[in-house]
Amino acid sequence: MKICVLPGDGIGPEIMAEAVRVLKALDLKLEMEEALLGGCAVDATGTPYPEATQKLAREADAVLLGAVGGPKWDALPRDQRPERGLLGIRKDLGLFANLRPAILYPELANASSLKPEIVAGLDILIVRELTGDIYFGQPRGIETREVNGTQQRVGWNTMIYAEYEIRRILKVAFEAAQKRGKKLCSVDKMNVLECTQLWRDIAEEVAKDYPDVELTHMLVDNAAMQLVRAPKQFDVMVTGNMFGDILSDEASMLTGSIGMLPSASLDANNKGLYEPSHGSAPDIAGKGVANPLATILSAAMMLRYTFNQEAAAQRIENAVKKVLAQGYRTGDIFEPGTKRVGTREMGDAVLAAL
Amino acid sequence: MKICVLPGDGIGPEIMAEAVRVLKALDLKLEMEEALLGGCAVDATGTPYPEATQKLAREADAVLLGAVGGPKWDALPRDQRPERGLLGIRKDLGLFANLRPAILYPELANASSLKPEIVAGLDILIVRELTGDIYFGQPRGIETREVNGTQQRVGWNTMIYAEYEIRRILKVAFEAAQKRGKKLCSVDKMNVLECTQLWRDIAEEVAKDYPDVELTHMLVDNAAMQLVRAPKQFDVMVTGNMFGDILSDEASMLTGSIGMLPSASLDANNKGLYEPSHGSAPDIAGKGVANPLATILSAAMMLRYTFNQEAAAQRIENAVKKVLAQGYRTGDIFEPGTKRVGTREMGDAVLAAL
Ligand SMILES: CC(C)[C@H](C(=O)O)[C@@H](O)C(=O)O
Ligand SMILES: CC(C)[C@H](C(=O)O)[C@@H](O)C(=O)O
Numbered sequence: 001m002k003i004c005v006l007p008g009d010g011i012g013p014e015i016m017a018e019a020v021r022v023l024k025a026l027d028l029k030l031e032m033e034e035a036l037l038g039g040c041a042v043d044a045t046g047t048p049y050p051e052a053t054q055k056l057a058r059e060a061d062a063v064l065l066g067a068v069g070g071p072k073w074d075a076l077p078r079d080q081r082p083e084r085g086l087l088g089i090r091k092d093l094g095l096f097a098n099l100r101p102a103i104l105y106p107e108l109a110n111a112s113s114l115k116p117e118i119v120a121g122l123d124i125l126i127v128r129e130l131t132g133d134i135y136f137g138q139p140r141g142i143e144t145r146e147v148n149g150t151q152q153r154v155g156w157n158t159m160i161y162a163e164y165e166i167r168r169i170l171k172v173a174f175e176a177a178q179k180r181g182k183k184l185c186s187v188d189k190m191n192v193l194e195c196t197q198l199w200r201d202i203a204e205e206v207a208k209d210y211p212d213v214e215l216t217h218m219l220v221d222n223a224a225m226q227l228v229r230a231p232k233q234f235d236v237m238v239t240g241n242m243f244g245d246i247l248s249d250e251a252s253m254l255t256g257s258i259g260m261l262p263s264a265s266l267d268a269n270n271k272g273l274y275e276p277s278h279g280s281a282p283d284i285a286g287k288g289v290a291n292p293l294a295t296i297l298s299a300a301m302m303l304r305y306t307f308n309q310e311a312a313a314q315r316i317e318n319a320v321k322k323v324l325a326q327g328y329r330t331g332d333i334f335e336p337g338t339k340r341v342g343t344r345e346m347g348d349a350v351l352a353a354l
Numbered sequence: 355m356k357i358c359v360l361p362g363d364g365i366g367p368e369i370m371a372e373a374v375r376v377l378k379a380l381d382l383k384l385e386m387e388e389a390l391l392g393g394c395a396v397d398a399t400g401t402p403y404p405e406a407t408q409k410l411a412r413e414a415d416a417v418l419l420g421a422v423g424g425p426k427w428d429a430l431p432r433d434q435r436p437e438r439g440l441l442g443i444r445k446d447l448g449l450f451a452n453l454r455p456a457i458l459y460p461e462l463a464n465a466s467s468l469k470p471e472i473v474a475g476l477d478i479l480i481v482r483e484l485t486g487d488i489y490f491g492q493p494r495g496i497e498t499r500e501v502n503g504t505q506q507r508v509g510w511n512t513m514i515y516a517e518y519e520i521r522r523i524l525k526v527a528f529e530a531a532q533k534r535g536k537k538l539c540s541v542d543k544m545n546v547l548e549c550t551q552l553w554r555d556i557a558e559e560v561a562k563d564y565p566d567v568e569l570t571h572m573l574v575d576n577a578a579m580q581l582v583r584a585p586k587q588f589d590v591m592v593t594g595n596m597f598g599d600i601l602s603d604e605a606s607m608l609t610g611s612i613g614m615l616p617s618a619s620l621d622a623n624n625k626g627l628y629e630p631s632h633g634s635a636p637d638i639a640g641k642g643v644a645n646p647l648a649t650i651l652s653a654a655m656m657l658r659y660t661f662n663q664e665a666a667a668q669r670i671e672n673a674v675k676k677v678l679a680q681g682y683r684t685g686d687i688f689e690p691g692t693k694r695v696g697t698r699e700m701g702d703a704v705l706a707a708l
Contacts, residue, residue: 114468115469155515158513228467
């Protein structure tokens with residue numbers, strides 16, 4: 001069980017340290033090796049996804065990632081920005097299936113900006129396609145050409161999906177729905193975009209293989225509204241890379257505690273990259289106050305999906321529930337009457353609860 | 355002052371009848387003529403934006419629209435669907451600037467799914483580009499071709515913006531911000547999409563002409579989160595057609611009372627199409643229970659933007675505020691302790707309050 005550990009930028013190294021401690025405390029034969037991704041990799045090697053990292057990531061069974069990016073690297077040319085590293089590793093490893101749970105822990109119900117009755121018990125899984133769509137579509141670029149008789153800059157990108165790409169992500173989503181509430185909502189914009197008309201057609205075809213799952217379709221603008229109005233109507237949602245980027249972030253924010261949410265990005269053989277849903281939070285980096293729980297829960301997802309260690313995954317998840325019940329809170333989820341702790345103390349608490 | 359009135363489908367005719375009554379009650383020389391758009395036009399003529407409607411819409415100074423669409427027409431070929439009529443008239447009349455206010459009326463604060471302290475006093479204006487982007491970009495389509503050695507269907511669309519399109523919508527947004535809180539947030543996905551990198555570059559350039567407005571940039575995924583987390587941080591938001599479709603619907607749903615929200619779509623000379631932000635609600639069509647206030651408020655926007663009749667616009671808006679204060683509510687915004695009324699009675703109440 002070989003794990004490539006990529007702490008990344010900002011709070012990445014701090015939260016990763018706690019996840020690694022938790023993994024080491026389990027009685028599993030895990031081999032972990034660190035490498036650079038993102039801004040730290042740009043600083044050290046000039047490129048956000050260096051060859052050494054590529055080699056390690058390809059050889060490993062799973063990748064555990066902290067977070068990448070920060071204002072420090074925002075002014076760099078496109079191909080040197082930290083997020084290129086993230087897009088690069090996703091594409092390189094063929095991680096087409098991004099699973100993002102949006103779960104509201106009962107102890108953290110107050111953290112949500114929504115009314116308790118709207119979000120209490122929220123448990124949605126968003127399945128986002130991650131290696132296709134307008135993220136990678138060609139042609140793309142910015143150029144100066146003649147428009148209406150004058151020379152103007154024009155910028156363009158291509159939203160594109162082939163049948164096999166849509167089919168495989170829908171299979172992942174249907175199978176996830178089978179293991180949960182058996183309801184799948186596929187999100188598209190078929191009334192405007194041909195690309196997503198194909199998506200809807202193929203969703204209908206794949207549905208025939210999953211008669212036990214109820215498939216519905218929703219337009220992306222309506223989905224963005226329904227997530228605000230009545231998010232508990234959803235069980236599993238599936239959509240393309242671009243819409244998934246927007247809707248999965250919206251859905252995680254419904255919980256008000258994005259510092260708690262892990263994510264998994266899988267290939268066809270359950271090799272995966274696991275990372276928290278939140279970003280690198282450069283404003284609090286190095287202060288020892290970041291919430292390590294999303295990274296720790298990402299490690300649990302890794303044990304479940306890639307290593308088939310369901311018991312160990314649940315051990316971590318139960319430990320996290322226990323520390324919440326015990327009242328431990330990092331700053332992002334703190335409220336009066338609970339115990340405010342730092343990154344390291346939160347890690348200690350999880351270790352004690354294991 | 356020539357107005358082309360398009361009642362449309364579903365609840366369209368009912369809510370439009372009330373808006374027309376309100377307009378007639380004002381002492382203005384308005385000429386109104388009706389035509390068909392959407393499903394009703396398909397039924398009558400086989401096409402959603404028939405020539406007679408095109409002629410009337412082009413000749414008029416403003417268009418007042420109810421709503422279009424419904425399940426009845428969902429199975430039709432693409433070019434006959436009601437929404438083609440909507441996209442067609444937008445493009446035909448060059449209505450590139452879509453203004454969508456998201457305002458929470460104090461009397462309706464309970465209707466929101468968000469906590470009162472998060473949304474009380476909410477007043478955002480979303481400026482959405484409406485005639486470009488992936489909505490109209492070429493090439494687009496679905497075809498069967500060889501992919502990875504097999505014949506597969508592939509679907510694609512093109513996200514594209516030319517400099518002049520970005521520049522003119524940003525001007526509209528900056529000018530709107532100047533008349534409001536002087537804060538403009540431009541939304542893009544520059545870390546992935548070249549098309550929106552150009553958007554950001556041009557936003558920076560246009561900003562030089564508006565030193566009194568504070569311009570910020572936000573990535574679309576973050577914007578979808580921030581609207582849920584702390585919507586009152588925004589004054590005016592500006593973005594492209596696709597992101598604007600999603601974010602403006604999300605923002606209107608924050609109020610919980612989308613039946614109250616008007617919208618304007620303007621060309622370069624303030625000719626405009628005005629319509630409620632909600633849809634055609636086929637489930638309640640013909641029952642006389644739909645909320646006509648968004649359409650009535652759209653008529654007020656028309657008087658303000660196209661006809662420069664600020665006083666008349668405010669007269670309508672104040673009448674709407676008054677009926678809310680008096681406790682009149684249609685079903686969508688009803689709560690115990692208020693007076694439940696139908697579409698017609700709500701129109702009566704506004705007329706009485708004028
Ligand atoms: C950093 C960025 C390229 C990335 C994306 O858009 O996919 C991020 O927003 C995410 O969702 O993981
Ligand atoms: C009906 C549809 C084509 C339209 C759009 O996507 O623009 C609608 O959602 C809107 O926002 O007015």
